Amino acid sequence: MNRDSSIQEIKGIGAKTEELFHKLGVYTVGDILLHYPRTYVRYPNVKRANEVTEGETAAVFGRVLKTPVVHRAGRMPVTVTNIGEEDVTVELVWFRMPYIKNNLKPGSTYIFYGKVQKKNGRFVIEQPAIYSKEQYATMEDVFLPVYALTGGISNHQITKTVRAVISDDSLFRDHLPSEFRDRYQLCEYNYAIKQIHFPDSMDTLITARKRLVFDEFFLFILNMQYHREKRVQEENGFEFQDDSFTEELISQLPYELTGAQRRALADIKRDMRGPYVMQRLIQGDVGSGKTILAFLAMADTAHNGYQSAIMAPTEVLARQHYETYTRLCEQFGLKIPVVLLTGSMTARQKRMSYEALELYPNAMVVGTHALIQEKALYDNLALVITDEQHRFGVRQRETFAEKGSHPHILVMSATPIPRTLAIIIYGDLDISVVDEVPAKRLPIKNCVVNTGYRPKAYEFIEQEIRQGHQAYIICPLVEETENLDLENVTDYVKKMRGIFPEEFELGVLHGQMKPEMKNRVMNAFLENRVQVLVSTTVVEVGVNVPNATVMMIENAERFGLAQLHQLRGRVGRGDAQSYCIMINASQSKTAQKRLDILNQSNDGFHIASEDLKLRGPGDFFGIRQSGELQFALGDIYQDASVLQEASEAVKELLASDPELAEEEHRNLRDYVEHHMKNPEKQMNL
Ligand code: ADP
Ligand code: MG
Numbered sequence: 001m002n003r004d005s006s007i008q009e010i011k012g013i014g015a016k017t018e019e020l021f022h023k024l025g026v027y028t029v030g031d032i033l034l035h036y037p038r039t040y041v042r043y044p045n046v047k048r049a050n051e052v053t054e055g056e057t058a059a060v061f062g063r064v065l066k067t068p069v070v071h072r073a074g075r076m077p078v079t080v081t082n083i084g085e086e087d088v089t090v091e092l093v094w095f096r097m098p099y100i101k102n103n104l105k106p107g108s109t110y111i112f113y114g115k116v117q118k119k120n121g122r123f124v125i126e127q128p129a130i131y132s133k134e135q136y137a138t139m140e141d142v143f144l145p146v147y148a149l150t151g152g153i154s155n156h157q158i159t160k161t162v163r164a165v166i167s168d169d170s171l172f173r174d175h176l177p178s179e180f181r182d183r184y185q186l187c188e189y190n191y192a193i194k195q196i197h198f199p200d201s202m203d204t205l206i207t208a209r210k211r212l213v214f215d216e217f218f219l220f221i222l223n224m225q226y227h228r229e230k231r232v233q234e235e236n237g238f239e240f241q242d243d244s245f246t247e248e249l250i251s252q253l254p255y256e257l258t259g260a261q262r263r264a265l266a267d268i269k270r271d272m273r274g275p276y277v278m279q280r281l282i283q284g285d286v287g288s289g290k291t292i293l294a295f296l297a298m299a300d301t302a303h304n305g306y307q308s309a310i311m312a313p314t315e316v317l318a319r320q321h322y323e324t325y326t327r328l329c330e331q332f333g334l335k336i337p338v339v340l341l342t343g344s345m346t347a348r349q350k351r352m353s354y355e356a357l358e359l360y361p362n363a364m365v366v367g368t369h370a371l372i373q374e375k376a377l378y379d380n381l382a383l384v385i386t387d388e389q390h391r392f393g394v395r396q397r398e399t400f401a402e403k404g405s406h407p408h409i410l411v412m413s414a415t416p417i418p419r420t421l422a423i424i425i426y427g428d429l430d431i432s433v434v435d436e437v438p439a440k441r442l443p444i445k446n447c448v449v450n451t452g453y454r455p456k457a458y459e460f461i462e463q464e465i466r467q468g469h470q471a472y473i474i475c476p477l478v479e480e481t482e483n484l485d486l487e488n489v490t491d492y493v494k495k496m497r498g499i500f501p502e503e504f505e506l507g508v509l510h511g512q513m514k515p516e517m518k519n520r521v522m523n524a525f526l527e528n529r530v531q532v533l534v535s536t537t538v539v540e541v542g543v544n545v546p547n548a549t550v551m552m553i554e555n556a557e558r559f560g561l562a563q564l565h566q567l568r569g570r571v572g573r574g575d576a577q578s579y580c581i582m583i584n585a586s587q588s589k590t591a592q593k594r595l596d597i598l599n600q601s602n603d604g605f606h607i608a609s610e611d612l613k614l615r616g617p618g619d620f621f622g623i624r625q626s627g628e629l630q631f632a633l634g635d636i637y638q639d640a641s642v643l644q645e646a647s648e649a650v651k652e653l654l655a656s657d658p659e660l661a662e663e664e665h666r667n668l669r670d671y672v673e674h675h676m677k678n679p680e681k682q683m684n685l
Helices: 015-023 029-033 133-139 155-168 178-183 189-197 202-230 245-251 259-272 290-303 315-332 347-359 369-374 394-402 419-425 451-466 489-499 515-526 561-568 589-600 604-615 640-656 663-677
Strands: 039-042 046-048 057-063 069-073 076-084 089-095 109-119 122-126 129-131 143-146 279-284 307-312 338-341 364-368 381-387 408-413 430-434 445-449 470-474 506-509 532-535 548-553 579-583
Touching (some): 057 076, 129 133, 143 155, 155 189, 178 640, 189 202, 202 640, 202 663, 245 290, 259 279, 259 290, 259 408, 279 290, 290 315, 307 315, 315 338, 419 640, 451 579, 489 506, 589 604
Parallel strands (some): 279 408, 338 364, 381 408, 445 579, 548 579
Antiparallel strands (some): 076 089
16 A cells, blocks of 8 residues: 555445545545644543533543432433532533433442533533543543544544554655755654644644645745746737827726826736736735726727736626626726626527627626636637636646637735735735725724624614615524524524615525526625625625625624625725624634724734734634635744745755756656646645
8 A cells, every 4th residue: 555545445445435535535545644634632631520610621530429310301301410529519411311320330430521511500511421531541631633524424434544544654755855854843744644643742733733834835836936937938929009098097087096006007017018928916905996907907908909808706706897897998988898708607698708709809808717718718818817816826827828828917816915925925926016095985993792782783784774875794604504503694684674674675695596696686786776785705705885884794703804804895995984893702702802903903914914923823723814825734824934934945946956857856846747737636745
């Protein structure tokens, strides 16, 4: 068995289990080792009854003095017994488990594990697990991995499988040059893999994690830089005139562009007239006005006789851009055809769009990511923009190149990362930062409140709507879920019907709706035919309804700060004063502290860095911040220093061996070459 062997070769895995593992993206022995635990449980040291405190999950040692009694609450059998001394006892309660009585022998000692509550002045553990002293000793103080699961596979099964593979011991060759391991104090790879699954201690876990995070960043950057080094700059095959076309459009706008917008636009225009094709990232906080820049660049392209395309991550956003672009063309009196292309369109609609593309060499295409890559619309395409999307990678550029086309590329991102990190992560792109928000705009007023404040919030929303404005209410879930006590849009909107006046129209929006329905709801909201939109986070990216002035977020404690910041960015986009009401349904002090950061600042960069300080580098199972840049373990904010180190290491490596030709680097070269062909699949080394 080696790392490339099928998981079927592992003892105990048959065809059926294999299929289930495939659902988790696990095909080979190597894959399962890269299926890192989501978190760990750790059984606490054993306590005596007089040592427990309220709220903790404890393992309590105790002698059962009498046979437990079983009484009934209605039809439910309830088994009760006590452990401890005369004055300090812990009551143990089991529901619907009358047989427990027979398992506990009077006079014997056990360890009872569960959450300690206080009821009527007494400590109670409900449904405690029961262990013998010997049983518990094998679990005590050990980190047990908790894995992401899929239906049909248990945590136990994954644990067992990983353990079987790890004990085989013929794992991986360490692919990292040893000088880097020494310099950055990184542990050996096989050790790291073992420790990430079954840590001996918190220290070894931290050590292992650092090594694996380093690897993620190192390989990511290496992959990007290796191909960048190899790629000769593509020549700019398009002719753009130097004229005042965009200036004339700008002079017709109802507002002044900010200085930052002007600078970014100048960068774009210069690039498109330069010797090589543009590869530029426009980074700007929510509401900094990136859409108009995209429009101007595309209008410039059309003016010069070429087609351009903008790709949005969601249907909702694509449709919205389409509306915006059509309106802008009308306002400016431009005769540029705007063509929509999205997955939810009927075959006939799509055909009409493709016909339009053939007919109009200067069309502006607005669509979702997938569609634009699919068909041959590359003939006259001179500019491709991705909005609010994952980095537009090497791979996509390759797709264009394969079709014989090298368009200018513009990536627009609202992810607030410091410039130093941006340079590392977007190392293959030039960067313009839009670090100014339009001056006239009033800062959003924020508050973080508990659920008791809801009636007031609803009253406030009603007032705003009476003044002609609109509101969003965000819930984390689509519908009720058994074991999660969180708000869901389905029930919430029903509740709201009884609260808001009948003449208010309420809308519901969530990701499980058909695209057509989503569009209908979103349009109704855009045209103020719906006043309150109860939605999941699908509105998070990019949506622009400047008339909306209230953003109310339920279970705000459940969202990452960056995500909350994005959500809040849906308001404060027009001239009117806007408000963000964050409902914190938890009692947790940390949650309150985190939300306070948002309460006090509207600046994305500031929020990201404060959040990092608060969490500290030890807290690595917190909420992920970087929605856009996902790594299996690494977090670009929290692990910023590791990212920096990995970047240095890559630079040094490629300086000394740009082709990765040396024998010692052969597996690294295999990695980047393989990655090129299969960018979706993680590859083991
Ligand atoms: P984002 O950068 O988040 O994509 P948008 O491009 O959607 O932001 O712009 C948000 C709102 O600000 C839009 O309604 C847009 O018309 C408006 N806007 C853009 N630039 C300016 C400006 N310079 N002055 C005033 N309003 C602006
Ligand atoms: Mg936007």
